[in-house]
Amino acid sequence: MSFSGKTVVVVGASGVVGSGVVRKYLDAGATVFAVSRSAESVERLRSTIGAQPGDRLRGVVGDFADDESAARAKEAIFSALAGAAIDHAVSVQGFVNFAKPPTQSPMTELKGALDSGLYNNLYAAQSLLAALKSRDGSSFTLVSGGLAHIPPPNPALWLGTVKNAALNALTLALAAETAGDKVRVNCVSIHFGVAPIGGDKNQFGMAAEGDTLRLAPAFLGVARGSQKGQVLCLHSWADAEKLAG
Numbered sequence: 001m002s003f004s005g006k007t008v009v010v011v012g013a014s015g016v017v018g019s020g021v022v023r024k025y026l027d028a029g030a031t032v033f034a035v036s037r038s039a040e041s042v043e044r045l046r047s048t049i050g051a052q053p054g055d056r057l058r059g060v061v062g063d064f065a066d067d068e069s070a071a072r073a074k075e076a077i078f079s080a081l082a083g084a085a086i087d088h089a090v091s092v093q094g095f096v097n098f099a100k101p102p103t104q105s106p107m108t109e110l111k112g113a114l115d116s117g118l119y120n121n122l123y124a125a126q127s128l129l130a131a132l133k134s135r136d137g138s139s140f141t142l143v144s145g146g147l148a149h150i151p152p153p154n155p156a157l158w159l160g161t162v163k164n165a166a167l168n169a170l171t172l173a174l175a176a177e178t179a180g181d182k183v184r185v186n187c188v189s190i191h192f193g194v195a196p197i198g199g200d201k202n203q204f205g206m207a208a209e210g211d212t213l214r215l216a217p218a219f220l221g222v223a224r225g226s227q228k229g230q231v232l233c234l235h236s237w238a239d240a241e242k243l244a245g
């Protein structure tokens with residue numbers, strides 16, 4: 001299915017997963033508003049995905065770090081939209097890194113991980129969901145990791161377990177709030193390493209069988225699908241291909 005004429009907002013656009021999602025939506029004909037925290041990351045994104053002047057890529061600078069910056073980010077997005085309605089939004093902010101084991105970690109590490117990978121995604125939902133609620137066929141998609149479902153394989157990965165489990169729970173909470181609305185809130189939970197475009201390792205240095213361009217069609221599959229209120233676990237690349245349809 002073509003996304004021609006559709007408007008998509010991707011928050012966290014310059015990251016590994018976000019950049020692939022932006023590229024694939026552009027390839028499918030959508031106009032993409034790519035939200036990043038700085039003009040430099042918007043420029044980096046343009047270069048990473050090989051954006052051409054004719055691409056329907058609109059860069060927006062916005063940070064969902066706190067109440068004030070989130071209000072400014074929301075204003076920047078709607079000002080860039082200039083009255084266009086949003087069809088699909090993906091919020092893919094944050095990636096948790098290694099930490100000391102839980103009992104040895106300063107509390108600031110956990111708070112930082114949630115600021116950078118949970119609360120900013122909630123700010124994005126607070127900013128965008130109202131505009132999607134009554135839109136036919138609309139979707140809002142969050143992104144988490146498979147660490148949510150397993151005891152951390154290494155104590156240094158515990159922040160990933162907590163942050164991703166919280167993101168999955170947030171998805172269910174947002175889906176419950178919007179159960180009677182048209183928008184479909186879901187979360188794609190990735191259980192394997194994803195490399196940047198053309199790469200073969202993720203940020204943990206984990207060998208990745210595929211890059212974000214191979215993964216991203218799964219997000220377009222969710223946007224045109226019928227899933228609502230689901231945490232969609234991708235256990236393998238085959239699952240990603242199945243979700244892509």
Ligand SMILES: NC(=O)c1ccc[n+]([C@@H]2O[C@H](COP(=O)([O-])OP(=O)(O)OC[C@H]3O[C@@H](n4cnc5c(N)ncnc54)[C@H](OP(=O)(O)O)[C@@H]3O)[C@@H](O)[C@H]2O)c1
Nearest residue numbers: 012014015016017036037093094095116145190193194202
């Ligand atoms: N990559 C993998 O192998 C993998 C595997 C499984 C699951 N996941 C999940 O996929 C999601 C995204 O991961 P990713 O690999 O795309 O991460 P990433 O490359 O670090 O991208 C995340 C993006 O979030 C944005 N962001 C906004 N606020 C941030 C903050 N305070 N700190 C850090 N980044 C912030 C940044 O984009 P801007 O600079 O554009 O604002 C950043 O590039 C996470 O939930 C992760 O757990 C990833």
